[in-house]
Amino acid sequence: MANAGTLIIGNCQAGVQLASTxxxxxxxxxxxLVGEEPHAPYQxxxxxxxxxxxxxxxxxxTFRTHEFYRDHDxxxxxxxxxxxxxxxxxxxxxxxxxxxxxxxxxxAITTGAVPRRIPFxxxxxxxxxxxxxxxxxxxxxxxxxAAQDVVVVGGGFIGLEVAAGARASGKxxxxxxxxxxxxxxxxxxxxxxxxxxxxRRRGTTxxxxxxxxxxxxxxxxxxxxxxxxxxxxxxxVVLIGVGVVPRTELAEQLGLAIDNGVVVDSRALASDxxxxxxxxxxxxxxxxxxxxxxDRLRLESVQNAVEQAKxxxxxxxxxxxxxxxxxxxxxxxxxxxxxxxxxxxxxxEVVLRGDPESEKFSVLYYRAGELIxxxxxxxxxxxxxxxxxxxxxxxxxxxxxxxxxxALKKLVSAAPALAQKVMTP
Amino acid sequence: xxxxxxxxxxxxxxxxxxxxxxxxxxxxxxxxxxxIVAECGGSLSCATCHVxxxxxxxxVFPPREDLEDDMLDGTAVDRxxxxxxxxxxxxxxxxxxxxxxxxxxx
Numbered sequence: 001m002a003n004a005g006t007l008i009i010g011n012c013q014a015g016v017q018l019a020s021t022x023x024x025x026x027x028x029x030x031x032x033l034v035g036e037e038p039h040a041p042y043q044x045x046x047x048x049x050x051x052x053x054x055x056x057x058x059x060x061x062t063f064r065t066h067e068f069y070r071d072h073d074x075x076x077x078x079x080x081x082x083x084x085x086x087x088x089x090x091x092x093x094x095x096x097x098x099x100x101x102x103x104x105x106x107x108a109i110t111t112g113a114v115p116r117r118i119p120f121x122x123x124x125x126x127x128x129x130x131x132x133x134x135x136x137x138x139x140x141x142x143x144x145x146a147a148q149d150v151v152v153v154g155g156g157f158i159g160l161e162v163a164a165g166a167r168a169s170g171k172x173x174x175x176x177x178x179x180x181x182x183x184x185x186x187x188x189x190x191x192x193x194x195x196x197x198x199x200r201r202r203g204t205t206x207x208x209x210x211x212x213x214x215x216x217x218x219x220x221x222x223x224x225x226x227x228x229x230x231x232x233x234x235x236x237v238v239l240i241g242v243g244v245v246p247r248t249e250l251a252e253q254l255g256l257a258i259d260n261g262v263v264v265d266s267r268a269l270a271s272d273x274x275x276x277x278x279x280x281x282x283x284x285x286x287x288x289x290x291x292x293x294x295d296r297l298r299l300e301s302v303q304n305a306v307e308q309a310k311x312x313x314x315x316x317x318x319x320x321x322x323x324x325x326x327x328x329x330x331x332x333x334x335x336x337x338x339x340x341x342x343x344x345x346x347x348x349e350v351v352l353r354g355d356p357e358s359e360k361f362s363v364l365y366y367r368a369g370e371l372i373x374x375x376x377x378x379x380x381x382x383x384x385x386x387x388x389x390x391x392x393x394x395x396x397x398x399x400x401x402x403x404x405x406x407a408l409k410k411l412v413s414a415a416p417a418l419a420q421k422v423m424t425p
Numbered sequence: 426x427x428x429x430x431x432x433x434x435x436x437x438x439x440x441x442x443x444x445x446x447x448x449x450x451x452x453x454x455x456x457x458x459x460x461i462v463a464e465c466g467g468s469l470s471c472a473t474c475h476v477x478x479x480x481x482x483x484x485v486f487p488p489r490e491d492l493e494d495d496m497l498d499g500t501a502v503d504r505x506x507x508x509x510x511x512x513x514x515x516x517x518x519x520x521x522x523x524x525x526x527x528x529x530x531x
Contacts, residue, residue, distance in 0.1 A: 024459050043466050068457045303464050303471075307531070325531070330470045339470055380492065384472055384499025391501075409498060 004091055005030030006316060007104035009082050009250060014110040014279030014305040014312075016041045016063045019074045021313035031074045032102060034094075036081035039134055040066065045302060047137040048161040049332050052144065053169070058134045077102075085250050089274060094250075106316045109251055109262060109270070109277040110309065113244035113300065118153075122215030127222035128238045131158055140239065147236035148172060151225045153212055155182040157331040159241035160195065164333040167204045174233050175199065176210035176225065178242075185243075186329065188344065190363050191375040194356040195333070202334055246281045246298060259283055261298045267320035268312035276312035279305040286343070287323045290372050290390055293345045301329050326390040328383075339383035342373030342390050351398045353382065353408070362386075362408075364401050371395040385409035427516035431458045432479065434528040445518045449511035450474040460526030467512040469493065473531055474511040475500040476524040483507055485522055486514050502527035 006022060008015045011033050019031050035041070042061040050056040069076045080096040087093075091105040115130040122128070127147075129140050140162075144150065150166045152159040155177030167173040175182075181192035182199075199206055211228035215238060224232045246261040257263040257271035261283030268276045268284070280300050286293055287308075299308075304327060311323040329340040336359060347365035354361030362382040365373040371390065376383040385408035389395060396411045403411070429452050430440040443452035453461040453474075462473035469492055478486075486509070489497070493513050497504045511524065 020457050023457075045466060063454065064457055065455045068455065072457060302466075306462065306464060328471075330465060330468070332468065337468075337470065380470065381495050381498070383470075384496060388499050 003029050004103040004105045005032065006106040006108060007094060007102050008033045008108040008110060009035070009085075009094065010110035010112055010279070010281070011035030011037065011041045011076065011078060012110055012112050012279065012305070013041065013044070013063070013302060014112075014309040015108070017306050017309035018108050018110060018276075018278060018313045020064075020072070021310045022316065023072045023074070025314060025317055025319070027313075027317055029105070032077060032104075033069075033074055034077040034080050034082060034096070034102060036079065037133055037135070038079050040064070040069075040076060040078065042134055043302075044132070045330075047134060048131055048158050049165065051134075051137050052141050052162060052165045054141070058138070061134070082250060085253050087254060087272075087274070107275045108312055108316065109275060109281060110279050110305075111247040111250060111281045113246045113280040115240065116243045116245050118212075118240065118242060120212055120214050122217055122222065125215055125217040125222040126220055127217075127236060128215055128240065130240055131162065132244070140237075143237045144169075144171070149234045149236050150174070151176065151233055151235040151238045153225070153238060153240045154242040155179070155206065155208075156185065156241055156243065157183065159239065160199065160333050161331060162239050162241070163199065163204050164202070164336075167199075167202055168334060173203075174205040174207065174225075174235075176207050176212060176227070176233075178210060178212075180208055182206070182208075186340065187338075187375045188347075188350055188363050188365065190350065190352060190356070191338075191377070194361075194377065195336075197356075198334070198336060198359065244280065244300065246283075248281065251275075251277065251281075259296075263296075266322040267315045268308055268323065269315055269320070276315050278308040278312040282308065284308065284323070287325050287327065288343055288372075288390075289324050289326055289393065290342060290370070292367055293343050293372070297343075299327055301327065303328050326387050328387060335378075337378050337380065339376045339380060340373065341376070341383055341387040342371075344373035344375075347372060349398060351401045353401050354379065354404050364396065364398070366398055369395075369398070382408045385412060388412070427518065427520045427522065429453070429516070430521075430523045431460060431476075432523065432525045433460050434526065443516050445516055447516055449476065449514040449516065449522065449524060451512075452516065453511065458526075460530070461511060462530040463512060464531075469496060469510070469512065472496045472499045472510060473501070475502065475504075475527050475530060476509055476511045476514075477505060477527070478507045478509055479523040479525055482522045482524065485517075485520050489513070500527070501529045501531055
């Protein structure tokens, strides 16, 4: 049988990186990158930021030129949704909804995630939106242009980015968050409290502990969001941003272990020992350079999509090495640049550096006296310093970290205990 | 049309034709030039598009602004006098630019 090469399912950031890295590593076998979206792979982060403001077009967000795919012999197949798949150790075949078959010798799953849907009454009304793809963003941009009252359900990054953009263009904006604080999954209480105030200062109404009961509508169009206490908040557009669910249907068909994502090892290898998975769809061992914290997690970030995909590509070629990194994330809301370095889970001490009132500060997280992460608001230098320190197993003593008269990078020092732990296998 | 020559750490070279208005970073990424990561897509958040400008190319671009200068302190390979973040280097008509990429960006 002719070498069927590598099939990558999911034409996204991780998929493109996987294909590119295979070529960089010298792989000359066929590579097919298949996905259901109509576009060539593109950057998603700007969709909730510049794109909604009309400052970016779908074309400007594409990762690679068509010439790149041609010159590197990567076959890009858009508009094909893979619905069934079988494989054995020698390879297999994936079948699209259209009936088209994609044989493969090696398989990579980069299927990403889809927005979590909550079956509120009225969810089918025109004007109720989700945001994940460029198509979603184009539709939302149109709806927002004509809207005055905007309600965002979910006070996470996506919701707050969209809320900030809509507010900046003069809309009446309400954010409804079910939890007692904003972005509770990703940042500390201090950072949450800051974002609550910052959005309110800019004129956005934020309701915490909000329980959405249903969406109200007239003539099939949404007109409002009704809360459990009976309050109705008027809405021309509702954006629901309450997290994502990893897409694991194909992995399930292959019998791969699934647990909040496709379970992979530190080399991005799934439980069959053959298939690799990378990006938002993968549940991976905590890759942090810093020891401790949770054992396994999913990482929804550009950085993870890129770096895990590189590891996955090497693994497909039998040259994989353990994935280790300093996870990082960013979110742009209004004129607030948030950068997060490291994973703060399991911290036992928090140090505030700078004054949140000035909208320029960092929250440093410690575990057993060692720096493990930071949320940096309009403080890219702190972010760079922390990311670098974590990479090198260094710390910033909490006692001096508050001194904003000294650049954080000058306060970085070796963390002997930590460095030792990193060296120990 | 502007051109950019990217010289890798191992001295291998690739020359790409770009478009006026695009950055040296975007030109690299769209054409799959290895050596420039650019995780943040050009929003001055990550310092993973570090390059060293070669020879005459230093005079082609306006000088660094403060934030770029600060971010360069956080690059994976230490900065030098000719270091720039390539997301901040906008190409203009018919320039020919030559940059060296560092051994690693992360």
